[in-house]
Amino acid sequence: MRATASQxxxxxxxxxxxFGAGSWGTALSVLLAANGHQVTLWARRPEVAAHIRRxxxxxxxxxxxxxxxxxxxxxxxxxAAPERDVWVVATxxxxxxxxxxxxxxxxxxxxxxxxxxxxxEIVTLKTTTQVLAEVLTEVPxxxxxxxxxxxxxxxxxxxxxxxxxxxxxxxxxxxEIQAMFMAPxxxxxxxxxxxxxxxxGSVKNVMALAAGMSDGVGFGDNAKAALITRGLAxxxxxxxxLGANPATFAGLAGIGDLVVTxxxxxxxxxxxxxxxxxxxxxxxxxxxMQMIAEGVPTTAxxxxxxxxxxxxxxxxxxxxxxxxxxxxxxxAVRELMTREAKYEDWLPRTVMAEPPDGLSxxxxxxxx
Numbered sequence: 612m613r614a615t616a617s618q619x620x621x622x623x624x625x626x627x628x629x630f631g632a633g634s635w636g637t638a639l640s641v642l643l644a645a646n647g648h649q650v651t652l653w654a655r656r657p658e659v660a661a662h663i664r665r666x667x668x669x670x671x672x673x674x675x676x677x678x679x680x681x682x683x684x685x686x687x688x689x690x691a692a693p694e695r696d697v698w699v700v701a702t703x704x705x706x707x708x709x710x711x712x713x714x715x716x717x718x719x720x721x722x723x724x725x726x727x728x729x730x731x732e733i734v735t736l737k738t739t740t741q742v743l744a745e746v747l748t749e750v751p752x753x754x755x756x757x758x759x760x761x762x763x764x765x766x767x768x769x770x771x772x773x774x775x776x777x778x779x780x781x782x783x784x785x786x787e788i789q790a791m792f793m794a795p796x797x798x799x800x801x802x803x804x805x806x807x808x809x810x811x812g813s814v815k816n817v818m819a820l821a822a823g824m825s826d827g828v829g830f831g832d833n834a835k836a837a838l839i840t841r842g843l844a845x846x847x848x849x850x851x852x853l854g855a856n857p858a859t860f861a862g863l864a865g866i867g868d869l870v871v872t873x874x875x876x877x878x879x880x881x882x883x884x885x886x887x888x889x890x891x892x893x894x895x896x897x898x899x900m901q902m903i904a905e906g907v908p909t910t911a912x913x914x915x916x917x918x919x920x921x922x923x924x925x926x927x928x929x930x931x932x933x934x935x936x937x938x939x940x941x942x943a944v945r946e947l948m949t950r951e952a953k954y955e956d957w958l959p960r961t962v963m964a965e966p967p968d969g970l971s972x973x974x975x976x977x978x979x
């Protein structure tokens with residue numbers, strides 16, 4: 612019997628390590644082991660690794676999920692990193708650089724590095740693949756990619772249908788990532804627009820904070836829909852300014868991930884925003900959480916990046932002011948609603964192919 616195209620493309624079982632035993636790293640370890648790969652899961656804390664080896668359950672994240680005995684678990688980088696085909700980086704975005712520095716002695720030219728961490732580094736304003744490429748100079752840039760999209764770990768671990776995007780500077784590498792992760796309940800598409808996918812997957816967490824704040828204050832579906840839609844416009848503006856393809860933001864990494872993160876009960880960022888909308892402080896909410904809400908540091912990074920590039924992002928600015936400057940959510944909403952009147956189209960005048968019907972070119976260049 613002839614293999615299908617996707618079956619023919621599937622690589623032989625890889626020897627890979629997932630760095631980060633949080634909910635996403637745990638879920639992906641089960642998925643990749645089921646796909647026939649030789650999987651090692653690295654946990655930062657030795658006691659966590661020991662607990663998983665002993666019980667086959669993560670003591671903190673996805674505690675009901677049983678890890679197959681085929682998955683090796685360790686807290687020692689010298690066991691997890693050497694002689695691997697693939698590294699999957701599943702740590703928080705702000706920890707990626709420190710991890711990469713530790714991993715550098717074992718990096719090699721044949722390695723594929725897949726980041727599943729979403730966010731911008733707060734100090735440098737770089738994406739996670741940019742950080743990895745900067746540190747892991749032994750790995751060719753085209754071999755460093757991402758796996759992003761609407762994918763809550765709880766649902767992936769439960770085998771619920773999920774669809775995501777693989778992106779890398781090389782389409783051939785993106786296709787290898789696709790084949791590696793593809794499963795009957797986990798469908799992977801390829802997108803060659805790496806910067807667009809990364810910006811979409813990172814900035815959506817800022818919008819999820821805003822959506823949660825709207826819920827916490829008690830606003831309705833109209834407000835949530837407005838935040839999602841105008842939030843997407845902001846993400847597009849920033850992405851296009853950085854060289855992204857506008858079509859990316861209508862896809863899984865864009866509107867797909869934005870919707871699920873703004874709406875789902877699983878979303879940490881939406882939860883943090885909701886609690887702040889109810890009147891709690893950021894410090895209070897973070898103190899009680901076991902998991903990290905990536906949107907908080909990403910808000911600070913995106914706010915700075917937008918100002919640096921001259922990109923208008925009013926929702927991001929409002930979230931920043933609420934998180935870090937003490938502005939009340941209701942006041943921020945009032946200011947957003949009473950901004951000067953605008954046209955809805957978000958593309959800068961320089962990229963519009965022609966002015967709207969009835970307007971001359973000189974009339975169409977006015978600020979939106």
